Amino acid sequence: MNRIVEVNRLTKEYGRDAVVKDVTFAVEEGKIYGLLGRNGAGKTTIMHMLTAQLFPSSGELKVFGENPYENNRVLSQLCFIKESQRYPDSYRVIDVLKVAASIYPYWDRNFAAQLLEDFRLPLKRRMKKLSRGMLSSVGIIIGLASRAPLTIFDEPYLGLDAVARSLFYERLMQDYAENPRTIMLSTHLIDEVSNMLEHVLVIDQGRLLIDEEADDLRGKAYTVLGPKAAVESFASGKNTIHQESIGGMMSVTLFERQDPTEKRRAEAQGLELIPISMQQLIVHLTQSKTSGKVAGFQ
Amino acid sequence: MNRTVSVMKIHWRDKWFWMYVPWVVTLFSFAVNLAIGILTGGEEQINSGGLITIYVYMFIAILMIQAQTFPFMLGLNIRRTDYFVGTSAMALLVSAVSSVLLFAMGMIEQLTNAWGVQLHYFHLPFLKEVSPLGRLGIYFIVMIHMFFMGFVISSIHRRFGRHGMFIFFIALILVSSIGSFAMTYYGLWLDSFRWIGVHYIDLFLWTIPLTLIYALLSYVLLRRATVS
Numbered sequence: 001m002n003r004i005v006e007v008n009r010l011t012k013e014y015g016r017d018a019v020v021k022d023v024t025f026a027v028e029e030g031k032i033y034g035l036l037g038r039n040g041a042g043k044t045t046i047m048h049m050l051t052a053q054l055f056p057s058s059g060e061l062k063v064f065g066e067n068p069y070e071n072n073r074v075l076s077q078l079c080f081i082k083e084s085q086r087y088p089d090s091y092r093v094i095d096v097l098k099v100a101a102s103i104y105p106y107w108d109r110n111f112a113a114q115l116l117e118d119f120r121l122p123l124k125r126r127m128k129k130l131s132r133g134m135l136s137s138v139g140i141i142i143g144l145a146s147r148a149p150l151t152i153f154d155e156p157y158l159g160l161d162a163v164a165r166s167l168f169y170e171r172l173m174q175d176y177a178e179n180p181r182t183i184m185l186s187t188h189l190i191d192e193v194s195n196m197l198e199h200v201l202v203i204d205q206g207r208l209l210i211d212e213e214a215d216d217l218r219g220k221a222y223t224v225l226g227p228k229a230a231v232e233s234f235a236s237g238k239n240t241i242h243q244e245s246i247g248g249m250m251s252v253t254l255f256e257r258q259d260p261t262e263k264r265r266a267e268a269q270g271l272e273l274i275p276i277s278m279q280q281l282i283v284h285l286t287q288s289k290t291s292g293k294v295a296g297f298q
Numbered sequence: 299m300n301r302t303v304s305v306m307k308i309h310w311r312d313k314w315f316w317m318y319v320p321w322v323v324t325l326f327s328f329a330v331n332l333a334i335g336i337l338t339g340g341e342e343q344i345n346s347g348g349l350i351t352i353y354v355y356m357f358i359a360i361l362m363i364q365a366q367t368f369p370f371m372l373g374l375n376i377r378r379t380d381y382f383v384g385t386s387a388m389a390l391l392v393s394a395v396s397s398v399l400l401f402a403m404g405m406i407e408q409l410t411n412a413w414g415v416q417l418h419y420f421h422l423p424f425l426k427e428v429s430p431l432g433r434l435g436i437y438f439i440v441m442i443h444m445f446f447m448g449f450v451i452s453s454i455h456r457r458f459g460r461h462g463m464f465i466f467f468i469a470l471i472l473v474s475s476i477g478s479f480a481m482t483y484y485g486l487w488l489d490s491f492r493w494i495g496v497h498y499i500d501l502f503l504w505t506i507p508l509t510l511i512y513a514l515l516s517y518v519l520l521r522r523a524t525v526s
Contacts, residue, residue: 044526048524048525048526051375053372053373053524053525053526054524054526055522055524070377070378070379070521071377072301072377072380075375075376075377076375078375079375080373080375082373084526085369085370085373086366086369086370086373087370088312088366088367088370089366090311090312090314090315091311095311098311099308099311099374100374102304102307102308103304103374103375103376
């Protein structure tokens, strides 16, 4: 597989505060990546650095094999849709789309027109007067119609309703199947996107916590439910990321691959083994009390 | 090169802001002056000075243009260099067009004998001795000087933020106070005014190196500027 992004010990500091610490990962061509983590984890900062809008404090960064800074060979292959994108005051929706059409080399006019209809955007309205959801729709249309070999969406659907969000997923998957490219998606709505993601990067407090294929990650954690004593003995020596008990019952979430023989043994003891969703897994991993412990994992 | 042209095209979407508004304002101010000239029956000589409007406008316009278009264009993955070159080229073009228009209006003013009402608006009396081509040149170099002065200030803001502006203006005030104190101390004020009275054309020429320095500084600052 062709690596189109290579990040090596990337660090971004503001004064003494490190927002991104020692992050190393690679992105392979033709996959959908999820960049997940809590607010302020450093996701947006990483994406800004990938697109040379911010400068790293230290570490290496290569996009399409080159440094992206002031490099049109790299920058013309990118499309970065961010929640904080600003537009000139005088711009209407149509102005933004015309500019995008002239800037992005792989722009598909027909696709953009179709998306415009799908999202019901008022073409002549000023960007300043758009609602938060409409503003997000403009970003989504640009991100999809640009067909950039590396498209990065940072929280692309702030303020969008569920209908528009599912429309986005649908169009994204459709177009991705017809025009393969690499997509990086950062979001809080993990449950909604977890089925689309092929690879997951989880960032917590500036550090890379997880860098795994989504399928591997799904089988990697499960919850054990049953009488307290039995659960405790089952979980001992295993990597516990979350536990709860009510009365005599206990549930423990383990960050380990399930072993079939153990599973049978557990079930014989009356324990219940439940798979957990990616969202639950990430919530457990990034809750501050456990995050330090799991960071050693990888 | 391609992307530089794209930057210029993006700027030209705001042709109102770049070109039309300053001219609407200037022509309106001219019309008011002309009305006064007609009402006074052309008995009084009017040296308006209203021409300064368009120059001040250029200075302020670029502050606003950069604040709005730099984050927008960087967000579209346009290089900082392309932004700088495209924006500068746009300013040169707009200044050139405006200078030619100012010059043409100045010619009409001369031909109509100051609009028939002794109104000196576009053709400045103190430039009487300068050749027509020289006058056109002065309109132009002063305008791009105003533009790049605004450009360098907005670039300082872009690069160093509000604190940077604060330090810059404190330094500027300090330097000018010390300078003016020194001028008083060494009794240079009168001499320098006398010098300006004779050599004011040279002052116009001195804007050229200043403009180049502003442009270079703007470029260096923008190369390290970020958006979030």
